[in-house]
Amino acid sequence: MNAILKNYIAGDWVEGPGISRNINPSNTNDIVGEYAKADPAQTQKAIAAAKAAFPAWSRSTPQERFDALNRVSIEILARKEELGRLLAREEGKTLPEGIGEVARAGQIFAFFAGEALRLTGEKGASVRPGLEVEITREAVGIVGLITPWNFPIAIPAWKIAPALCYGNTVVFKPAEIVPGSAHALSEIIARSGLPAGVFNLVMGSGSVVGQTMLEHPDVAAISFTGSVGTGRRIAQTCVASTPMKKFQLEMGGKNPLVVLDDADVKVAVEAAVNGAFFSTGQRCTASSRLIVTEGIHDRFVEALTERVKGLVVDDALKAGTQMGPVVDQTQLDQDLRYLQIGKEEGARLHWGGEMLNRETPGFYMQPAIFTGAANAMRIAREEIFGPVACVIRAKDYDEALALANDTEFGLAAGICTTSLKYASHFKRNSEAGMVMVNLPTAGVDYHVPFGGRKGSSYGAREQGAYAREFYTIVKTAYINPV
Numbered sequence: 001m002n003a004i005l006k007n008y009i010a011g012d013w014v015e016g017p018g019i020s021r022n023i024n025p026s027n028t029n030d031i032v033g034e035y036a037k038a039d040p041a042q043t044q045k046a047i048a049a050a051k052a053a054f055p056a057w058s059r060s061t062p063q064e065r066f067d068a069l070n071r072v073s074i075e076i077l078a079r080k081e082e083l084g085r086l087l088a089r090e091e092g093k094t095l096p097e098g099i100g101e102v103a104r105a106g107q108i109f110a111f112f113a114g115e116a117l118r119l120t121g122e123k124g125a126s127v128r129p130g131l132e133v134e135i136t137r138e139a140v141g142i143v144g145l146i147t148p149w150n151f152p153i154a155i156p157a158w159k160i161a162p163a164l165c166y167g168n169t170v171v172f173k174p175a176e177i178v179p180g181s182a183h184a185l186s187e188i189i190a191r192s193g194l195p196a197g198v199f200n201l202v203m204g205s206g207s208v209v210g211q212t213m214l215e216h217p218d219v220a221a222i223s224f225t226g227s228v229g230t231g232r233r234i235a236q237t238c239v240a241s242t243p244m245k246k247f248q249l250e251m252g253g254k255n256p257l258v259v260l261d262d263a264d265v266k267v268a269v270e271a272a273v274n275g276a277f278f279s280t281g282q283r284c285t286a287s288s289r290l291i292v293t294e295g296i297h298d299r300f301v302e303a304l305t306e307r308v309k310g311l312v313v314d315d316a317l318k319a320g321t322q323m324g325p326v327v328d329q330t331q332l333d334q335d336l337r338y339l340q341i342g343k344e345e346g347a348r349l350h351w352g353g354e355m356l357n358r359e360t361p362g363f364y365m366q367p368a369i370f371t372g373a374a375n376a377m378r379i380a381r382e383e384i385f386g387p388v389a390c391v392i393r394a395k396d397y398d399e400a401l402a403l404a405n406d407t408e409f410g411l412a413a414g415i416c417t418t419s420l421k422y423a424s425h426f427k428r429n430s431e432a433g434m435v436m437v438n439l440p441t442a443g444v445d446y447h448v449p450f451g452g453r454k455g456s457s458y459g460a461r462e463q464g465a466y467a468r469e470f471y472t473i474v475k476t477a478y479i480n481p482v
């Protein structure tokens, strides 16, 4: 076994009081690595380091910020195959998906390197004679970044890069089950030329490291992606703390993909397969509800089933694998529990859902399609976060739209149609933060806002230039030029 990989605090790599093991979900005999696990005291040291570094970093020049973020981007992109392999090995998404995610992380750092150089701010006349008014943005302070396991490098990238770009200092806590990509990213950031303390990595559990960050008065803001339950607790703690913290939550989805009678079946099937089953369905943007109108329903289900039957489920690192394993036993148990719930609710498990044996012991599961699902069923209302799709029959477009919007979530929604009229109407009337036409609900660009409505998201949007809303505070200055 290699050395235990350390936390990064105040510019030093430090051992943790505990150790966690990173296990390959494609082969549970394969230990990806051992990683430091922090306690509250170590987390507090990271917060103190971020506090000490904040005054200087918040006043750093755009050139310094550009240089650091640009170096990070260059190294990530140069090493995308190697880092993609590590990501696929620890999380279970396929190697092409892993490499794609790493490339996305590199592009995000490039975007925010550029963003650091972009001038912002407004100056105008006051309503009072002779006075001037300036509106500027300042860094928020120490930001705590809490990330999930399903995008082990892209989600950290889309929080760390804007946080640093706008002059904040960072304490980063990755998900405990996937510390590998987070650690590799942190090593790259550590050699990017940032002053000590500007960026700190604190690996460990949510209930210890995350909770310490939430309760610490010096942490000014928390950006979180993960489950609704944890998101809600974070919101309550941030509001109850003194001073109150700024927070941003990206949580679940139960994203509808509407397939209308006039859809191109091939396009619809590809959108559904990609949206529901790629990345093993472990995306908050996954197309977990397929809402299909009468006239195309049977043709669509038949073509979808044929396509899904052909998906190669195997070791994430094997050439030709199209769907990797579920991330861990807990998530697999949740997926299997929902298959049981669906059957008990009266939906038909049309295809899949079997556990699979492969050469190595891993969490392999066939993708599953429920038909005859009703939107009121738990399988259509609750986020499963696995390779499980429910087909819900709709009479016509109006009913399909109503069903699509009948959810507590509102992250992404898609429609497959060749009608401009329906596509435009759906775009306007969908109650989701992101709308896709003839595309999967999952898979987004890195330079535009990401986020949802209703129970999916809270606070300012992430990604693109909109990220500025969360990572800066507005200051209004009045000047009397005497």
Ligand SMILES: NC(=O)C1=CN([C@@H]2O[C@H](COP(=O)(O)OP(=O)(O)OC[C@H]3O[C@@H](n4cnc5c(N)ncnc54)[C@H](OP(=O)(O)O)[C@@H]3O)[C@@H](O)[C@H]2O)C=CC1
Binding pocket: 146, 147, 148, 149, 150, 173, 174, 175, 176, 177, 204, 205, 206, 207, 209, 210, 211, 214, 225, 226, 227, 228, 230, 231, 233, 250, 251, 252, 253, 283, 284, 331, 334, 383, 384, 385
């Ligand atoms: N929207 C999305 O993208 C995601 C949604 N999910 C949903 O959540 C379910 C459970 O996944 P899970 O990983 O447990 O999600 P969690 O919400 O528990 O975890 C997300 C992050 O929050 C941390 N965390 C957990 N508890 C606390 C706390 N009390 N204070 C601060 N931080 C905390 C976790 O740390 P640690 O890893 O140490 O627990 C992790 O870094 C999935 O089945 C899925 O439905 C999960 C991942 C992503």
Ligand SMILES: O=C(O)CCC(=O)C(=O)O
Binding pocket: 150, 151, 225, 282, 283, 284, 285, 441, 442, 443, 444
């Ligand atoms: O669909 C995507 O590209 C992003 C999904 C995502 O952010 C998530 O699942 O957490």
